Amino acid sequence: MTGKCGLAAILFLCASWASVGQQAPTPGSKTLQEVLGYPASARLLIIHADDLAMSHSVNRATFQALEKGWITSASILVPCPWFPEVARWAKQHPEADLGIHLALTSEWTDFRWGPVSGSEHVSSLVDGLGYLPSDVDVVVRNAEMADVEHELRAQVNRARSAGITITHLDMHMAGMVASPELFGVYRKLQSAYHLPILLERSGTHSPPKGASVPANDVLIDRAITMEPGVAEKDWLDWYRKQLAPLPPGVYQLIVHLAYDDEEMRGATWDHPDWGAAWRQRDFDMVKSDEFRRFLQEQGFVLVTWKKLAEAQALRDRQTLH
C-alpha cells in the first residue's frame, strides 16, 4: 500500500499546489510526518472540535472528548458567553491543545454574540443591533480590515489574558479565506502571534484564489468536514469513506460536538445544519468504539496542532541550513 499511496500523495499534493498558487516546497525537504519521526507513508490526523465556548452544551461535550482522547484539539469562539468556563477548564488541563476560532460571524437566530472589542469600536463588523452578522458574505462586503485586525487581536488577547496557551489559529465559517483582504489579516496574525494557522491545500479552508503562500505554511493536506445532506444513518459511513482512501499526509477532521439538549436546540432550532442533533451525532461518533476501531485499523496517527507547530519549526530550521 505504501508505494501506491506515496505516488497518489505526490499527484494529489502537486495538483493542489497548482490550484491555489502555493509556492512549492524546497526540493528534498522532509514531510511533516518524517520530521516527526514517522515513516513517509504515515497519515497524521488531528481530530478537531470547533466552536468551543459557544454554549455549555458544546463545552460539556468537547471537554469530555478532549479528556478521553476522542479528539485531539479544539478551537475557541472567544466572543461567546461560555468563554470563562473554557478558560477555567484550560487552567486545569494545561496540556490541552486549544486554538482560537477567529470569529467575524454569529450565525444563529435567537442566540447571538458581538465583537469582543465592542460594537462601537468596530462598527464595520456589526449589524444594526451590534452583533456580528450571520453570513460571511456580509463580512466580505462591509468589513474594514483595520476593524477586522483590531477585533481578532482582541479575541486572541482575551484568551491570552485569561491564561490560555494557544496552539493555533483557525476560523469560524471559513471567514478568513473568504477574500484576499481577510486572508491578508489571517497571515498577519499568524506571524504576529507566531502560531500555525489552519490552511488546507485545496477545499473550504484553502487560501483564496491568487494568494501566494509558502508551501511550508500550509500544514494540512486536507480538512475533512461534513457538509449538509448526509442522512443520520449514513453518518459514520460518510466519515469512513472520507478518511479511508486518504494517501499519506497530514489531515484534520473537523467535528462539531454538543449534546442535543434544550440549550442547544434553543440556539439552533431553525438551523438543522450544524444544529443540536447534528452535533450529538458527531459526539456519538467520535466516542463510539466503532469509529475508534476504524481509526486504529486504518493506522491513522493522531496528532495535535502543538505537534504540527513543532514539526513546522524543525522543518523551517532544516530548510534554512
Add this chain to the structure above:
Amino acid sequence: MTGKCGLAAILFLCASWASVGQQAPTPGSKTLQEVLGYPASARLLIIHADDLAMSHSVNRATFQALEKGWITSASILVPCPWFPEVARWAKQHPEADLGIHLALTSEWTDFRWGPVSGSEHVSSLVDGLGYLPSDVDVVVRNAEMADVEHELRAQVNRARSAGITITHLDMHMAGMVASPELFGVYRKLQSAYHLPILLERSGTHSPPKGASVPANDVLIDRAITMEPGVAEKDWLDWYRKQLAPLPPGVYQLIVHLAYDDEEMRGATWDHPDWGAAWRQRDFDMVKSDEFRRFLQEQGFVLVTWKKLAEAQALRDRQTLH
C-alpha cells in the same frame, strides 16, 4: 380589616418617607389604587421575573409564566446572549409587560457578559477581560458616570431597535441605587425615556441616603424579594408570610425563574444563591395552585408596570390641575 390596615399603611409609608428623604405626596392626592379605580384598601401586586435573556432556561420559564399569567411583568438583561430570543418572543406577544434590567454587573463564574457598547468604549465599567464586574462594589468604586449613562442608553436603545415596547426600567443587583451618582443616572434615564423606574419606599431598591425624590415617582411601597437562607421546604411559606400582612398599597414581588437544567446548573454551579435550584423553586411556586389560590384568597390585585405608568400619568395630571 380595612381601617386597621389603612392606619398601618399610613404609619408604614410615613416611616419610610422619612428614612429616605422622599418628598411627601401632595395632601389629598389619590393613591395609585384609587386612580386606577380600586378602593383605597386595595393591595396591588406586580409579580415580576428578573434576568430575562440571561439564558435559554430563564427564557423558557419566564415566557411560560408570562403566557400563563403566573407573573405579570419581567425585565430584560440586554447584554446577555439570549436577548434575540426575547426580542422575537416580544414581537409575538406585544401585550407583554417588559422592562429593561439595567445591568452593570455580570455575577457568574463560567458564564459572563460584557457591555453592549463595547469594553473599549466604556473602560471604567469592565474588568481585565472586558466583562462587567461580578460585584456592585466594584462598579461603585470604578465606574465613571459618563460611561454608565452611555452603556445604559445603549442597552435601552438596543431593546428599542429590536422592536421591544419597554414599560419600565429596573436594575440588576440593585446597582442603580448603590451610590448617589448611579442613582442620578437612573433618574436621568427615567426622564429621558419617560419610563417609570423601580423604586420602593424602603428596602434594597429604595433611593440612596440623602437622595430627594418626589413621592409620586416612587410607585412601589415595597419590593418583596427573597434573600439567601430560606430552606427549600419553607419556600412557599416564606412568600406567604411576606405577602399576607401587607397593608393596602402597591407591591412588587420579585422572582427569579428558570429550569434547574444543565445550562442553568452550569452557569450557577458555585453560586447556589439565585442559582438553578432556587430559580426552579420560584418557578414551581408561581405556577402552583397553592400560591395562586393564596393570592386570590388574600385579594391581591395583579397589575403590570404599564398600568402603574398610566396611573402615575393620571395622578401627575390631577396634581397639576
